[in-house]
Amino acid sequence: MTTTITGGAGVTGTVTPGVTLTAISDPSLLITAGPLGAMGTIAGGPFGVAAFANGNWDVVNQGSVDGSTFGIILNGGTFTNSGTASRVTGGSAGVYGGGIGRPPLTVHNEGTISSASIGISLATKGVILNHPLISILQTVH
Numbered sequence: 446m447t448t449t450i451t452g453g454a455g456v457t458g459t460v461t462p463g464v465t466l467t468a469i470s471d472p473s474l475l476i477t478a479g480p481l482g483a484m485g486t487i488a489g490g491p492f493g494v495a496a497f498a499n500g501n502w503d504v505v506n507q508g509s510v511d512g513s514t515f516g517i518i519l520n521g522g523t524f525t526n527s528g529t530a531s532r533v534t535g536g537s538a539g540v541y542g543g544g545i546g547r548p549p550l551t552v553h554n555e556g557t558i559s560s561a562s563i564g565i566s567l568a569t570k571g572v573i574l575n576h577p578l579i580s581i582l583q584t585v586h
Contacts, residue, residue, distance in 0.1 A: 487511070492518050493533070499548055506531050506556075515541045516558070521548030531556030538566040545569065 485508035487493045493510035495518045496502045502522030509532045510516045516533035517524055517540045524540055526533055533539045539558035542550030542565075549570040558564045565573055 485509070491515070493535070494518070496520060496522075501548075506533060508532075510534075512536070515539075516560070517541070519543070519550050521550060523551045523553070525553040526556040526558060527553075528555055533558045535560045537561070538563040540565045542567040542571050543569045 488509070488511040491512055491514040493512035493516045494504060495512075495515070496504075497518070497520060499520045500522060502519045502524075504517065504519060504522070505525045505527050506517075507527045507530075511533075512518075512535045514536050515538050516535035519540075520543045524542075526540075533556070535541070537560060539560045540550075540552055542552070545568065547569050549572070550567055551572045551574070552558075552565055552567075553574045553576075554565075555576045567573070
């Protein structure tokens, strides 16, 4: 089962203060554009989307995710920033993957990932696929 957050008329498109994923049995989240191109948005708190439990998480962003510390923090799995309009921002890192002893994270970026410091930080093994003509603002750590 996938949790979907959709922006648009008649649907609350903004989730504040962020989303914490806890159920390993349901490791998917889709943040998607709604009717008439309205963007789904997750904003607020230290993390836009956080999954602290180790797992094979599958998070797809087609909207906007903002956190004061990290936009996205996942301990394993895949994060896809899908489409040129997709955006992730964080204070320390736009996307942060794991820590020591955590599973690897794969990041697919077609949009913008930015922060005041590091665009993507993978503390353990991982893969970053940054598609042509799309830039990750700041550095990759």
